[in-house]
Amino acid sequence: MSHPSQFALLQKRRFLPFFVTQSLGAFNDNLFKQSLILAILYKLSLGGDGTMLVNLCALLFILPFFLFSALAGQFGEKFAKDALIRTIKLAEIVIMGVGAAGFLYNHLWMMLVALFAMGTHSALFGPVKYSILPQALREEELVGGNGLVEMGTFLAILAGTIGAGVMMSSTHYAPIVASAVVLVAVLGYLASRAIPRAAASSPQLKLQWNIFSQTVATLRMGLKQTPAVSRSIVGNSWFWFVGAIYLTQIPAYAQEWMHGDETVVTLILTLFSVGIAVGSLLCERLSGRKVEIGLVPFGSFGLTVFGLLWWWHSGDIPAAGAPYDWLALLGMSKAWWILLSIMGLGVFGGFYIVPLYALIQSRTPEDERARVIAANNILNALFMVVSAVVTMLLLGLAKLSIPQLFLVVSLLNIAVNTYIFRIVPEFSMRFMIWLLSHSMYRVEHRDLDKIPDEGAALLVCNHVSFVDALLIAGAVRRPIRFVMYYKIYRLPVLNFIFRTAGAIPIAGRNEDLPTYERAFEKIAAYLADGELVCIFPEGKLTSDGEIDAFKGGLSLILERTPVPVIPLALQGLWGSFFSRDPAKGFFRRLWSRVTLVAGSAVPVETAQPALLRERVSELRGTWR
Structure with missing residues (x-):
């Protein structure tokens, strides 16, 4: 039987307004955050090293995921999801108004407050973002819908990052950035008004306001699900651990190992993001429109193989008198192996992450789904912080090079996923079935x-x-x-x-x-x-x-x-x-x-x- 493509969901009111809302939110997050980082490094007169402030920005954005994800999970269960999304997007307009004022008047503290508030906005939006999908989509649409969401998210992240660079290159950057972030927030709110009603799954839930005890309780709830769900949460967080290491090192890698300018950084980020978008979209076709966790070992295998290829071919590009731009690198055959490895990492990352999200959504009880996703967000944030610590230890104390760091990550990927697949052999079993029926x-x-x-x-x-x-x-x-x-x-x-x-x-x-x-x-x-x-x-x-x-x-x-x-x-x-x-x-x-x-x-x-x-x-x- 022929089935409509997953892109048909973009014609459905039950999906399109939500898709536009979440994509605009991801775009605005990165547009504002990257603009702030570039302002600290190149525009503001701070009288000191901006590196510490850049690290502070990363901390301020990730900290709300530790503090407020548990509360966000409760909100996602207690309140109607469509109304909750509109409230969150309305708050984004206010937050971006504060951030815009910070840019217009060169008040760094206002920008930092807005950044922390945007992190809070994202932490509150995360659980409702993924828990609404099983309510809005049919079972056979769940993988395709998740693929579109991941595609939209990563392309929005890329567009926000590049857009910030373009806007900040202008002499009159402040009014441009200020206008853009407020406009995008308004558009996100307007899109959210078209989201159909999504009823609360546990309206009788009593809110627990102690964020510390509730964070522990939420994590415990997530990790006490069935082994397939709990290990999927771990696998999901491991993906963000790996992704954070790769994405953090791309600027330095482009400069030191590809001898490129800032356009090369953009090229690498584009290939990585487009790769994840392509892999996410292919999941529906490869899975036969069902939650096919057999793709997860396939994705894990690709993450290791292309990570090893990236390490192996690093150092092949000769240094030159002036940095290469992206066109010069595309004309070098040795650079193609590295670029293909980066693209492959993204594609197989999509194969890895989309089925995990779909499994968590489909196998979690409806009245616990938002809190389980909140637990996943907390663990994601924890893994990303640990990835920063591990990177500092390996690059600083152990004196590894960036390619050697990629080698270690690829080998760790084998160990972590071997553990996951051993605890939940269903992953390996489904992979063998999938491989047979597709070979x-x-x-x-x-x-x-x-x-x-x-x-x-x-x-x-x-x-x-x-x-x-x-x-x-x-x-x-x-x-x-x-x-x-x-x-x-x-x-x-x-x-x-x-x-x-x-x-x-x-x-x-x-x-x-x-x-x-x-x-x-x-x-x-x-x-x-x-x-x-x-x-x-x-x-x-x-x-x-x-x-x-x-x-x-x-x-x-x-x-x-x-x-x-x-x-x-x-x-x-x-x-x-x-x-x-x-x-x-x-x-x-x-x-x-x-x-x-x-x-x-x-x-x-x-x-x-x-x-x-x-x-x-x-x-x-x-x-x-």
Whole structure:
């Protein structure tokens, strides 16, 4: 089935006003912050080293995330999100009015107060920004919506950074910057007025005003979620740790290792930001419009590989008498490896971060979602501060070069994500499923909306290859418990996936009676809990591509736990490497098209093996 592109969301009132509001907010944050930093370094007469003040700016902007994120999470639960966003954006106009006055009258303290207030504005906006998406979007739109938000955020950050440089280059910079930040704040408020109503998830929540105890409680709530959610929060914060190190070092790297001028800094920032935007947008297509956490290991792998490539090719560019500009670097083949590495880091960073955000949103209870995202923001801020400390230690005390710092970060990325994937093997399991369905096969889906979104059901499907379960699991949004022959369950490598997915090994009654009985007990338990269970009623792989008779165990399952039965059919797998076709070959059917088709539910009263075999045969047709 064809689906509209994620860009179709930009035509929907339930998404576009919010998208414009958050993008303008990110743009204004960076426009004001970067303008202030440039003013300190080049415009204001401060009579001393501006480096300490620049570091103070970074502290003032990040400090509110520690102080007010817990309160922001409570606000996001207690109040209607649309009204809360409008209130926050109205406050932005006042804040930017103070900042504009600081620029107009050269009052540094007013600019610093406005910067702290803008940090507070961002801290309050963060939880509602991400918790509103699951309310505004359908499940199949969540990944695409998050991809658009990440794209808008990073492109807005880039535009704000570049815009500040352009405005501050003018002799009359103060009125230009002052007018711009107030105008953007007004536009953000006007956009927020079009956001549809998003009701409060916990209006009865009693606000806790002690920011210190509540910060601890919020962090505890976030990290006590299911392992998948809590480790996703850690992975999300790790991304900001890595990103903060790279982004902080770009100006010095461009000067010392690429021998470039300020245009080279802009080029690198552009490539990095555009890379994240591209990776974020590609997530929807690569994930099949569902929350596909299998992309997270893929993204982590790319972050390490391109980080190592960046380190490896550093030092290849020869020094010159005058700094290179961006056009001169683009004309040097040696520079392309570095620039491609930076772009690759951004793309795979998008693959890494978007599924994590989507998983946190989709698997967190609605009445805790804003507070869990607040916990994520607190941890993000903590990781970014730690990244600054680690950078100072490695560059200062350990005397590492910037490329060596990138090497250390790339190796640490392996260690951190190995820990995450070991604690939550679902990441690795989904990655292997995703890799299979995007390398050896082109998997198409038809009528999978006939599988219920919730509640128990028994899926029955023809059995063509050793990877049938993986292909079905990769296509269906809901988790599925597969019943499979115990010898297939024990296959090396695949056993890890089957165990992680909670598959149920089964043997013939005469082969292994305890395994046979345990299988039916687990099937009944899973169905009683409202889960999907999938069986291959033929009891074995087909040896000729045809559908064998369905065994009587199917009836036994339905006698114990009467549930609707959904027939499925796999088309195009016969002859592939994992089938039992004598003429199969690894390359003969590489990248072959496979289709999974679902049929209408069969009531339990009429779900006899012969009838179900007939339904599956009709769905499969003549294409084996």
